[in-house]
Amino acid sequence: MQAQRYTADMPTAHEATIIDGRAIAATLRDTVADRVQAMQRAARLDAIIVCGNPAGEVYAANQARTCESLGIEYTLHTLPAETTESAVLDCIVKCNNDEACTGVMVHLPLPEHIDTQAVQRAIDVAKDVEGVNPANIGGVIYGHRTLVPCTAAAIMHLIESTGVSLQGAEVVVVGASDIVGKPVAVLLMQAEATVTSTNVHTTDLFSHTRNADVVIAAAGVPGLVTGEHVKPGAVVIDVGINRVRDEATGTTSTVGDVDFESVLPVAGFLTPVPGGVGPVTVAMLLRNTLEACLRSHS
Amino acid sequence: MQAQRYTADMPTAHEATIIDGRAIAATLRDTVADRVQAMQRAARLDAIIVCGNPAGEVYAANQARTCESLGIEYTLHTLPAETTESAVLDCIVKCNNDEACTGVMVHLPLPEHIDTQAVQRAIDVAKDVEGVNPANIGGVIYGHRTLVPCTAAAIMHLIESTGVSLQGAEVVVVGASDIVGKPVAVLLMQAEATVTSTNVHTTDLFSHTRNADVVIAAAGVPGLVTGEHVKPGAVVIDVGINRVRDEATGTTSTVGDVDFESVLPVAGFLTPVPGGVGPVTVAMLLRNTLEACLRSHS
Numbered sequence: 001m002q003a004q005r006y007t008a009d010m011p012t013a014h015e016a017t018i019i020d021g022r023a024i025a026a027t028l029r030d031t032v033a034d035r036v037q038a039m040q041r042a043a044r045l046d047a048i049i050v051c052g053n054p055a056g057e058v059y060a061a062n063q064a065r066t067c068e069s070l071g072i073e074y075t076l077h078t079l080p081a082e083t084t085e086s087a088v089l090d091c092i093v094k095c096n097n098d099e100a101c102t103g104v105m106v107h108l109p110l111p112e113h114i115d116t117q118a119v120q121r122a123i124d125v126a127k128d129v130e131g132v133n134p135a136n137i138g139g140v141i142y143g144h145r146t147l148v149p150c151t152a153a154a155i156m157h158l159i160e161s162t163g164v165s166l167q168g169a170e171v172v173v174v175g176a177s178d179i180v181g182k183p184v185a186v187l188l189m190q191a192e193a194t195v196t197s198t199n200v201h202t203t204d205l206f207s208h209t210r211n212a213d214v215v216i217a218a219a220g221v222p223g224l225v226t227g228e229h230v231k232p233g234a235v236v237i238d239v240g241i242n243r244v245r246d247e248a249t250g251t252t253s254t255v256g257d258v259d260f261e262s263v264l265p266v267a268g269f270l271t272p273v274p275g276g277v278g279p280v281t282v283a284m285l286l287r288n289t290l291e292a293c294l295r296s297h298s
Numbered sequence: 299m300q301a302q303r304y305t306a307d308m309p310t311a312h313e314a315t316i317i318d319g320r321a322i323a324a325t326l327r328d329t330v331a332d333r334v335q336a337m338q339r340a341a342r343l344d345a346i347i348v349c350g351n352p353a354g355e356v357y358a359a360n361q362a363r364t365c366e367s368l369g370i371e372y373t374l375h376t377l378p379a380e381t382t383e384s385a386v387l388d389c390i391v392k393c394n395n396d397e398a399c400t401g402v403m404v405h406l407p408l409p410e411h412i413d414t415q416a417v418q419r420a421i422d423v424a425k426d427v428e429g430v431n432p433a434n435i436g437g438v439i440y441g442h443r444t445l446v447p448c449t450a451a452a453i454m455h456l457i458e459s460t461g462v463s464l465q466g467a468e469v470v471v472v473g474a475s476d477i478v479g480k481p482v483a484v485l486l487m488q489a490e491a492t493v494t495s496t497n498v499h500t501t502d503l504f505s506h507t508r509n510a511d512v513v514i515a516a517a518g519v520p521g522l523v524t525g526e527h528v529k530p531g532a533v534v535i536d537v538g539i540n541r542v543r544d545e546a547t548g549t550t551s552t553v554g555d556v557d558f559e560s561v562l563p564v565a566g567f568l569t570p571v572p573g574g575v576g577p578v579t580v581a582m583l584l585r586n587t588l589e590a591c592l593r594s595h596s
Contacts (some may be wrong), residue, residue, distance in 0.1 A: 117442065121433075133436075134432075134433050134434075134437040134439065134440055134442065135419075135432050135436055136432075136436065137439055138431075138432030138433055138435045138436025138439075141432065141435055141436075141476055141480045141481060141484070142415060142432055142476050144415065144432065167499050168499030168500065168501055170501075176487050176490070178439055178440050178441055181487075182439045182487050182488075183439060185487065185493075185495075186439070186480065189474050189479075189480050189483060189495050189497075192474070192497055192499050194494065194495065194496050194497065194499070194500040194501075195483075195494065195495045196492065196493065196495075196506075197483075197487050197492065197493045198492050199487075199490055199492065201465050201466030201492070202466065202492040203466055203492075207509070208492070208494075211505070
């Protein structure tokens with residue numbers, strides 16, 4: 001049999017497996033629903049929102065519907081736009097002290113006159129379903145079983161879904177943000193991976209990503225990670241959510257930090273944008289809500 | 299002038315600068331003493347020890363003397379060997395609530411019937427001068443100015459003493475312990491270095507260390523990092539404290555994780571063991587005690 005010859009213009013035989021974030025999120029939600037039904041105690045998520053946050057209001061409405069469908073009670077505390085920081089803190093303390101409430105979250109952004117980090121620190125560590133209280137990610141360093149930030153937890157879940165073992169794997173995190181890059185690096189260290197955290201000052205990104213079994217692109221730069229950056233067969237998780245405008249057509253679209261077309265024929269597994277990390281992150285909040293409730297029993 | 303020719307048997311002209319940890323610690327103590335004297339409020343360190351901890355008792359006695367010499371009040375709370383966890387927690391709560399106490403620490407090890415992590419979590423974040431409450435290292439991820447674990451803080455201080463800039467530097471942390479490796483990786487990420495955390499499962503340690511501007515050896519393995527691992531001119535920080543026995547002579551000595559003889563002609567800067575990280579770590583507790591007191595004013 002004659003070997004087929006490819007040219008650069010022809011599609012290669014290999015293509016990465018696309019990780020279906022929406023399907024994984026649906027499975028997570030189903031599992032949460034099953035376990036909520038089996039629990040002896042009701043789970044109740046209390047969300048706090050300050051008026052003048054239309055994106056948050058849409059998210060909260062979706063959240064209310066999703067919680068209802070999973071059997072989780074949902075209470076939205078709506079505070080006026082001119083509310084004070086101490087009023088927000090009071091609301092959190094009430095939720096912390098309310099035994100019926102098993103999870104607490106605050107919709108961001110908060111108005112500028114309120115210190116977001118002070119508010120997040122006030123959330124009871126055991127009810128902090130978004131994992132935004134620093135004690136939760138700090139606890140991971142000491143091996144505690146804590147509630148971890150949802151995006152970082154989603155990334156870990158997506159990697160695990162490929163069956164790739166993290167222990168001893170070479171993992172590169174592209175981007176060192178407080179919200180994603182640093183927390184996921186901590187989770188990866190806890191999983192006993194060899195972890196490299198890179199940032200905008202990294203001089204030779206290529207030399208790191210090119211040898212990585214897993215690349216996590218979380219820099220907020222459209223198309224930063226290309227096929228040339230990736231080792232054949234690697235797992236590539238795209239955390240970027242960038243709105244870009246096509247000047248020719250005048251349309252805007254959402255793209256990731258990964259150059260999908262060039263990485264697809266090289267990687268072993270690849271998450272799409274949209275439909276990858278995003279939906280799993282949303283589902284992780286529900287899993288954390290379940291976890292917080294389960295632990296409050298024991 | 300004729301160039302001198304070296305052979306492998308001859309000493310090389312180059313030798314790393316030995317970082318004098320004892321001198322750096324002395325400077326840190328002097329700075330603390332000066333600033334304590336200038337403060338309007340007294341600093342008081344409260345240490346808790348459970349009987350049956352002879353090493354801790356020696357350390358506490360030294361600590362009492364050092365604090366006195368720096369103008370820091372020192373109160374040692376001694377609990378009986380059969381004390382309960384709740385008695386230790388009560389003692390911490392008393393210190394947390396005592397306005398005259400500005401710093402709290404617990405001498406380890408605690409008896410086995412006491413949960414060390416639960417005790418550490420109970421220490422007021424603002425008085426946690428050893429940086430052992432997870433909220434403190436977690437806060438670093440979110441860019442808070444917190445009290446950080448003393449060994450990790452000492453490593454950062456030693457690197458800074460060389461004048462090497464961490465932003466954009468390639469740094470490899472050999473060893474991912476909860477006490478040193480993981481916390482220092484977090485501090486290095488915050489300093490905008492490119493950070494690689496390795497552990498016992500890392501398959502190719504050499505490929506990482508060989509390209510690093512800074513190598514931190516914190517694996518607890520005598521002589522693990524050799525000259526072959528190190529890039530010429532790199533900063534090498536040796537965190538290892540290993541007691542080894544010379545079978546021929548029957549004597550024991552303390553050695554680090556770095557093979558001093560082979561690294562000395564390659565590295566640019568090198569910490570010795572003993573006399574490197576150790577004394578600076580002890581001095582960091584005093585600096586944290588000062589910091590905690592200063593912040594309690596503001």
